[in-house]
Amino acid sequence: MEIxxxxxxxxxxxxxxxxxxxxxxxxxxxxxxxxxGDTYARKEVTNPTRIVTSTVRVAGGEAxxxxxxxxxxxxxxxxxxxxxxxxxxxxxxxVYIGDVIVTDIAxxxxxxxxxxxxxxxxxxxx
Amino acid sequence: xxxxxxxxxxxxPAGLAAAVCAKQNGIDSILILERDKELGGxxxxxxxxxFGLHTFKEELTGPEYADRFIRQVKDxxxxxxxxxxxxxxxxxxxxxxxxxxxxxxxIQAKSVILAMGCRERPRGALNxxxxxxxGIYSAGTAQRLVNMEGYMPGREVVILGSGDIGxxxxxRMTLEGAKVKVVAELMPYSGxxxxxxxxxxxxxxxxxxxxxxVVDIKGKERVEGITLAQVDENNxxxxxxxxxxxxxxxxxxxxxxxxxxxxxxxxxxxNPVTSGPKVNESLETNMEGVFAxxxxxxxxxxxxxxxxxxxxxxxxxxxxxxxxxxxxNPADSDTVSTDAAGEQSTDNSGAVEVIKDTxxxxxxxxxxxxGVRYTVPSTIRPDHMDENLTVRFRVGSVYxxxxxxxxxxxxxxxxxxxxxxxxxxxxxxxxxxxQILQYPKLKTITFKVEEE
Ligand SMILES: Cc1cc2nc3c(=O)[nH]c(=O)nc-3n(C[C@H](O)[C@H](O)[C@H](O)COP(=O)(O)OP(=O)(O)OC[C@H]3O[C@@H](n4cnc5c(N)ncnc54)[C@H](O)[C@@H]3O)c2cc1C
Ligand code: SF4
Numbered sequence: 001m002e003i004x005x006x007x008x009x010x011x012x013x014x015x016x017x018x019x020x021x022x023x024x025x026x027x028x029x030x031x032x033x034x035x036x037g038d039t040y041a042r043k044e045v046t047n048p049t050r051i052v053t054s055t056v057r058v059a060g061g062e063a064x065x066x067x068x069x070x071x072x073x074x075x076x077x078x079x080x081x082x083x084x085x086x087x088x089x090x091x092x093x094x095v096y097i098g099d100v101i102v103t104d105i106a107x108x109x110x111x112x113x114x115x116x117x118x119x120x121x122x123x124x125x126x
Numbered sequence: 127x128x129x130x131x132x133x134x135x136x137x138x139p140a141g142l143a144a145a146v147c148a149k150q151n152g153i154d155s156i157l158i159l160e161r162d163k164e165l166g167g168x169x170x171x172x173x174x175x176x177f178g179l180h181t182f183k184e185e186l187t188g189p190e191y192a193d194r195f196i197r198q199v200k201d202x203x204x205x206x207x208x209x210x211x212x213x214x215x216x217x218x219x220x221x222x223x224x225x226x227x228x229x230x231x232x233i234q235a236k237s238v239i240l241a242m243g244c245r246e247r248p249r250g251a252l253n254x255x256x257x258x259x260x261g262i263y264s265a266g267t268a269q270r271l272v273n274m275e276g277y278m279p280g281r282e283v284v285i286l287g288s289g290d291i292g293x294x295x296x297x298r299m300t301l302e303g304a305k306v307k308v309v310a311e312l313m314p315y316s317g318x319x320x321x322x323x324x325x326x327x328x329x330x331x332x333x334x335x336x337x338x339x340v341v342d343i344k345g346k347e348r349v350e351g352i353t354l355a356q357v358d359e360n361n362x363x364x365x366x367x368x369x370x371x372x373x374x375x376x377x378x379x380x381x382x383x384x385x386x387x388x389x390x391x392x393x394x395x396x397n398p399v400t401s402g403p404k405v406n407e408s409l410e411t412n413m414e415g416v417f418a419x420x421x422x423x424x425x426x427x428x429x430x431x432x433x434x435x436x437x438x439x440x441x442x443x444x445x446x447x448x449x450x451x452x453x454x455n456p457a458d459s460d461t462v463s464t465d466a467a468g469e470q471s472t473d474n475s476g477a478v479e480v481i482k483d484t485x486x487x488x489x490x491x492x493x494x495x496x497g498v499r500y501t502v503p504s505t506i507r508p509d510h511m512d513e514n515l516t517v518r519f520r521v522g523s524v525y526x527x528x529x530x531x532x533x534x535x536x537x538x539x540x541x542x543x544x545x546x547x548x549x550x551x552x553x554x555x556x557x558x559x560x561q562i563l564q565y566p567k568l569k570t571i572t573f574k575v576e577e578e
Pocket of ligand 1: 135136137138139140141159160161162166167168169172174175176177178210211212213241242243244269290291294385388419420421422426427428429430432
């Protein structure tokens with residue numbers, strides 16, 4: 001029996017989780033305050049995933065960069081590839097929260113979406 | 127002069143939530159003043175996720191969280207001015223502000239909500255010997271450069287201080303291709319949230335050296351490297367423990383302090399522990415009708431609590447304005463609000479009962495001791511209290527398997543088990559009015575960390 005100690009990262013409580021493993025099988029999870037902790041622990045010891053956030057360039061907008069995120073969490077092992085794929089992406093303003101910036105990033109099946117509104121720069125707005 | 131019922135200084139999450147709640151509580155004449163070119167405050171540069179779990183039950187990034195409140199402000203038709211810097215607020219609540227279109231102008235407010243947020247501790251306070259070469263940034267400045275301007279400050283990075291901004295930047299710069307060599311923390315514990323240690327350092331194999339500090343910076347024009355050493359219990363470097371790291375960038379993440387120049391200028395009493403105003407249960411400062419919330423009051427780790435606190439400030443400011451109108455308070459006797467939302471509150475029907483100074487009115491002092499560093503609020507007037515009151519505080523060091531307790535005078539009334547409490551994570555205890563009214567002569571409530 002193997003014991004793994006984790007910190008749940010799903011909320012700021014940061015519960016200290018203890019996972020009992022039998023080979024690749026999770027036998028039990030304890031220390032969690034809520035269900036999310038249990039789900040997190042099972043995933044973390046078998047297929048750890050993360051939401052990835054970054055920025056990409058914007059042309060013609062009020063700002064030069066727009067912040068983005070993976071719409072869902074992606075496998076930890078894919079993070080570097082995901083960031084790399086975003087390096088040369090440029091989008092045209094306007095961009096709105098939730099707009100898809102890149103589909104199926106790094107073959108994960110997950111889209112990259114904008115997390116900030118960037119309006120067009122108009123010379124005589126208002 | 128322009129008149130508003132409530133003027134809010136700062137359009138970050140605190141200012142926005144206060145405005146929304148004041149409006150929902152019946153005040154139409156509200157103005158938010160923000161010096162930046164957009165609303166949202168510090169959240170605009172916090173592009174990572176982890177915001178709003180409590181408020182929206184969703185994990186949002188900073189700009190997404192800010193947008194939820196900005197939309198409410200716009201939908202409710204609350205007025206705001208951007209690129210407008212508040213210079214000063216006078217004792218009789220004249221707000222002096224400045225922007226390019228209008229120059230310097232004054233606004234008469236009936237109530238003022240302070241929501242200026244905080245700034246990073248300057249590096250001068252750090253006492254690192256040697257030259258001041260290029261390549262030393264505060265973590266927040268680096269965050270702004272990378273996330274908003276798309277500029278990477280360096281390639282080989284050492285971070286001093288384990289506050290959340292430093293941890294978040296360790297991950298961000300690693301993902302952007304920099305090599306973050308080490309995070310050094312003077313204290314024997316981290317100043318940041320545990321989840322950030324896990325997902326920002328552990329995930330990327332970045333070492334965290336506790337009880338370490340920078341003792342030397344190499345390089346005259348640009349940083350070339352730094353020397354770390356371990357410190358003893360008096361925070362003095364231990365000879366023989368020095369380690370040299372080459373790097374071109376040193377980020378400092380050594381804490382935040384509330385931005386209270388304006389508050390001090392108007393005579394608001396400041397708590398030396400938080401560097402924020404001392405407030406009562408209504409989040410009102412010693413100046414009547416002047417409220418404070420968010421990071422200007424005490425530094426928060428979680429924006430959800432900022433929003434919650436700010437909503438209370440907005441609600442209380444609204445109640446104050448209404449009460450003042452009811453009792454014909456001098457605040458609005460010689461000035462009639464015409465420029466503002468239009469309607470004047472000439473409604474005097476709400477009886478002239480004086481909300482302040484009732485006969486049974488008394489004030490309970492909140493005393494932080496035995497591990498508890500401060501409490502917000504610092505006083506409670508039971509007759510002004512809502513049904514529930516959240517008292518927030520921080521502890522001075524890490525305690526395991528302990529209790530946080532509240533003593534009503536000498537009697538222990540609240541006793542809550544905690545697995546761990548740490549300076550990096552804000553604590554809270556909830557009090558109810560019912561509970562407090564059971565002790566009519568109560569003078570003090572003492573907050574402690576206890577072993578059992
Ligand atoms: C790097 C970092 C990471 C964080 N990570 C998280 C996280 O993962 N999850 C989470 O929940 N919380 C996080 N937080 C905390 C949260 O973002 C803050 O607690 C919150 O933004 C504070 O809100 P505020 O409105 O009090 O201050 P601010 O956001 O600082 O807003 C204050 C506003 O007032 C304006 N202002 C100041 N002075 C004047 C003046 N004289 N005139 C006009 N305007 C003025 C400023 O321009 C600013 O817009 C993080 C904070 C930081 C710094
Ligand atoms: S187990 Fe639940 S309460 Fe504990 S940190 Fe995880 S999400 Fe938060």
